[in-house]
Every structure is written in C-alpha cells, then in structure tokens.
Amino acid sequence: MALVTTTDVRLANLLKVYSALRVGSPMTKRQLAKEVELTFASVSSICNQLVDQGLARYEEESIFTGGRKAIAVEFVPEYAYALVLDMHHTEYIAMALVDLANTIVKTKRMSLPDSLTIEGLMDSIRSCSQSLLAECEGHLYCLSVGVSAVYNEQSKILLQASNPLLERVNLAMHLQSVFPNLPVLIENDANLAAFSQLDPFKPGHKNQLFVFFTQGIGLGIIIDGELYRGSHGFAGELGHLKLTGVDRKCSKCGNNGCMRTVVPLAAIARDLGEYEQLRQMGSLAYCDTLLSRLKDHEISERIEYTAQKIGEVLAEMFDVLNPDQIILGGNNWKLYPVMSKTIRQTCRQLSNLAREVDIQIQFVSEPINDLIFKGAGEKAFRFFTASGITGLELVEL
Ligand SMILES: [Zn+2]
Secondary structure: OOOOOHHHHHHHHHHHHHHHHHHHOOEEHHHHHHHHOOOHHHHHHHHHHHHHOOOEEEEEEEEEEOOEEEEEEEEOHHHOEEEEEEEOOOOEEEEEEEOOOOOEEEEEEEEOOOOOOHHHHHHHHHHHHHHHHOOOOOEEEEEEEEEOOEEEOOOOEEEOOOOHHHOOOOHHHHHHHHOOOOOEEEEEHHHHHHHHOOOOOOOOOOOEEEEEEOOOEEEEEEEOOEEOOOOOOOOOEOOOOEOOOOOOEOOOOOOEOEHHHOOOHHHHHHHOOOHHHHHHHHHHHHHHHHHOOOOOHHHHHHHHHHHHHHHHHHHHHHHHHOOOEEEEEEOOHHHHHHHHHHHHHHHHHHOOHHHOOOOOEEEOOOOHHHHHHHHHHHHHHHHHHHOOOOOOOOEEO
C-alpha cells in the first residue's frame, strides 16, 4: 500500500484548486473553496502559491458577489504551451501551439514529399515547427504527438502504422533528436480524438467511445474517465473487424470482410472509381462533391450502405460496453447529415441494449486536425499536472 504523506495531500489539493480554476476561471476564493470542498484558508494559501509561481493571477476587476466585491483569481493559460504534432495522415503533417486552457493558439501544416525517409520526415517536422514558432514568445513544456498506429508504451515501438515508414519505429527517439529538451508524448490518434471530447464542463460522460474515421478506422475507449488501451495497446483497432455480408479481401491483412474494405471514405471513393480524385482534392472537398451528387442513385446508395454498416458495428459496441454515448468523427464528418438517421436506426434495431436504455450517438462536425490538436493538448495538460505542475523544465521559445 502506498504511504500518503503531507506533501502528497498538499499537492493533491493544489491540483484540485488549479484544475477547478482552469474550468471556472475567473473565480473568487470563496467560490473555489466551495467547488473543491476545502477550507477558505487552505484555498487562499494555495491561490497565493499559484499566483507567486505565475500559474494564476489576481484579477484587477473584482467579482460582485451579492453585496460585496471579492477579488477574483484567474487561470494563466499562457504560463506554458504544448507543441502538438498531428501525424495521422501519410501525405502531410500539421502542428499547433496549444495553451494550458487547451486553446489552439497557432497552427501550421506542411505537405510531405512522396519518397520520404525517416530522416527526411524529421527534417520536415523541424522545419514545420520552426515556421510555427517563429515570432512566438513564451515557454514550451512538452511535445504531444498523435499517430495512426498502435503505440506500445513498454517497447516505445509503433505497430500497424498506416504510414509504412513508421512501422516498428521508435518515434519518440527520433523526435527527441529534433526536440532534445522537450518531453515527448505519443498517442494513437483515435485515443486523442476521444480525449478531445472529455469536456471538463460536462463531466457526466465517463464511459464513452469515439469512432474515428481517417485513412483507417480507430476507436478511442474511455472507461471511468480514463483511456483504456488493453494489455498491449491494441484495444480499439476497428479496421479489421469482420462485417456480415462483406466478402471483399482486405489488402492489408489478407482476410475477407474487414470493415476497412467498405466503410471509410477511401472505400466509397474506390467503389465509385474516384479514389484518385479523393487523393487529389482531399476528404473535405471530396465529401462536398458527393453531397452535390446525391440525386445519383449509385452515390446515395453507396453512402447509405456505409451508414448501415456503421450502425451494425455501433450496435455491437453498445451491447459489449454499455457506454453513456458513442461519438463519431473524422474525415467523413460532412456526410453525417445524410448518414446519421440510418446509423441511429440500424443501431437501435440491432442492439439488444436499446430495449432497455436510450442509446446516445453523437456526431462531431470538426476537422480531424482540430480533434487531434485538442486531444493532444488535453493529454499534455494531464502530463503537466501529473508532473506536479512545476516539476517540468520549461523551454524558452
Ligand atoms: Zn483486414
């Protein structure tokens, strides 16, 4: 059993106040004390400490609290920034600067050349970050990365990477050579998408799933507010789940009937003979061209078929995991208005659980890069607090 020391209790209280302030800032000390259930004296002393360290500040404008004015305490989001790197796509990288309140401050995207080595990839990342950080001021506390691969935390090796260049690569080691003074965090992109929806303002959804559509299909599983990775990091690999009535051979695993052969946007484009078009114009513009041609039965039926297959898979997930909700997001988000009804209906018809509880399915209409930036920022913030807030060496920009 771990010993609980006075220092542990003090740090835990500090983190409680700091996290509450992040959600509710600006707040008076009295509001904070009520929120975190500590005495006014303890909260007051913690606030002084946070202000001394530059993590919070006293607001010049005071809050009027029924009868008298009280000085408010404000969270300082610009105390330090996380550098986040989105590597979900094989043809480009995207980077962002994210503050401690998880606001995306600045972004930069860079196309990757066709025949790339891992060293060339690191050069592109270096040059993208230099361009992003030019004229920025402040401090960095970590690099948080999203990859389309299974990340084994023990071995630090990427597996099942959608970009063959990253397969069985120790990405953290390579990134460390580009950012020698920054801690490097690596996470599967679907897991980050799930993190992006852990809204501190709506703490109700503790068990939730995020189905993430990119070039492949991933699943981020949050149980009791924590990410579930499985024993070897493979939890939530959906792409090779076998679907009924599908007999196509999967080009990756060689088996028949994998979800990735019919559900992703790339599979729709391939069936319509428009894969090159999708590659060239990108997923957003390609979805727009699909939507503009819905009167064409071949197109509307093909989208309907994808919606049915997604509904079938969601029904099984509901029955196995009984989540509060399942959230869908990714590169096909523009098609959700035409798919959502069929997805919900199919899922309700097939789920046994649907007889007992109201099944919640939410659709996120946000570009993939933003989901990964926010998820990577949230992961970085958790790392920041887990290191005791002031335990990290900051790197000046
Ligand atoms: Zn497969």
